[in-house]
Amino acid sequence: MKGVMSSGRKKDNNSGQVIYSQFGLAIHPNDHQTRRRFVEWAQNEIAVVPDFHKQILFSDEAHFWLNGYVNKQNCRIWSEANPQVYDETPLHPEKLTVWCALWAGGIIGPYFFKNDEGHNVTVNGDRYRAMITNFFIPELNNDDVQELCFQQDGATCHTDRATIDLLKDTFGDRLISRFGPVNWPPRSCDLTPLDYFLWGYVK
Secondary structure, three states: OOEEEEEEEEEOOOOOOEEEEEEEEEOOOOHHHHHHHHHHHHHHHHHHOOOHHHHEEEEEEEEEEOOOOOOOOOOOOOOOOOOOOOOOOOOOOOEEEEEEEEEOOEEEEEEEOEOOOOOEOOOOHHHHHHHHHHHHHHHHOOOOHHHOEEEOOOOHHHHOHHHHHHHHHHHHHHEEOOOOOEOOOOOOOOOOHHHHHHHHHHO
């Protein structure tokens, strides 16, 4: 199975052994068709408006763990000997979920998901819609929304009926999302600058 992968190579100074690491998302067989349709749509838009890519608001969330925890689920250590290292961590370490939108005009955000008491919370449909209504849309009032497209990934909280309807009210056919007028390809972290640049830079 082919995938969008990032890999690294490091030479261990003590043993001289080369250690390889690789992580990423595997692309499923049908993803190629969806990605191709999206690229063809984008090429058609760019043929009409050469700076079209500058009109896309890319959006995403990222988790920041507050106790030094690093998600190593996709990291592997290759070595000639088993290091037998155990690192005990809490089952659910405390984290902060942050949302941003990034486009040629700048960054909108960050927005920190917290409850009324100021505690960090995970994102669900109600919280996501509240952020869109009370933070994101008011921030857009300074820009010409009629010219902008809004992109979001296929997370469940982004794509429930109420959320899609809310975003269609603002962006119409310029919504790029699963279940939107323009379908965002799944597992496409290589297509959004938040995933391939911003979050790694900030972290």
